[in-house]
Amino acid sequence: MNSARQNILEAAARLFEKQGFHATGLNEIIRQSGSPKGSLYYYFPQGKEQVGAETALWSAAQMVERIRLGLSSSEDPGEAVQNLALGIAQAVENSGFAAGGPLMTMAAESVLNSEQLNTACKEAYALMQAPLEEKFGGRTDLAEFVLCTLEGAILLSRVNHSGNALRQAARKLKSYVQMEMNP
Amino acid sequence: MNSARQNILEAAARLFEKQGFHATGLNEIIRQSGSPKGSLYYYFPQGKEQVGAETALWSAAQMVERIRLGLSSSEDPGEAVQNLALGIAQAVENSGFAAGGPLMTMAAESVLNSEQLNTACKEAYALMQAPLEEKFGGRTDLAEFVLCTLEGAILLSRVNHSGNALRQAARKLKSYVQMEMNP
């Protein structure tokens, strides 16, 4: 894949994650990516919306890998989820509460504002739900519940500048998943 | 309380809820509030940030009332939480997925961008956590967990344009709370 294009996507992901979609200007993305403005509209002819949509899907693919990795830490689904959440907590803290994925902010900003962006975010969340569902033996309901709690805990951890919400969620999700999976 | 000031706050809350903080212009707020631009800087001398911070706290107070009302539906904490979540699901659906409170979007947008706004969002979430904690007999951990899951479920419901995530969360939170409260 082309490097200039990829650099733009990665810079956009970082900035959208930190400050959101609307607070981020194309100039800022260009500056941080090192690529020229001319290239942006060459690779993304539909402009900022397209950059946003592709960023959402690309970063979801990244997250899927991290989720898979986190979940592989234990055979037991409950413990696996706990480890995943604890890993996220560390990542969020280590980043100075910038991390947590660009999706949450972009998703919240785009619900009724941009259909293209909203659709991309919807797909992105579906992608992230898949590995959870797999770990839970096809239990869609559990996967969706865990995803909701993780997203909420990431939000509150970032707002409170403390990984506590995520660590709390880790413990409770473990026991809930174990309860549902080992009746 | 002054009416022009209050009108501005309510218009801002509606707009921030629908499209976020940065996507909303002061002109738009003024237009919808019916108040003049001169008044905005008279009542909010610190400009947009102050409007945002006060909007967050005001709408948190609104939410506290709705949470209290929802939780009063049952003596049993688990059932009360379930009813609360189902009520939110209905509200979100009825609003065409605009509802869910201005806090989520503003909180996500402001984590590292504006200290004033971030602090207000932190306080706002603390306010909303209080009635849950009370219902759970002082169990801070449970209140925080429920709040995380509800926020995450609101986000996913809005993104997916479906109340399913919230209804799913309602059922699962009920059984989890019952498990923890009635050992």
Added chain:
DNA sequence: GTCTATACGGTGATAGAC
């Protein structure tokens, strides 16, 4: 493919009359 220059609208914010 890359770069510069630029168009044009909207942004938050201020000044000063009333």
Added chain:
DNA sequence: GTCTATCACCGTATAGAC
């Protein structure tokens, strides 16, 4: 207290040379 006029700036997007 309210309103208008206006500021300087930044946003996205485009045109056209190279």
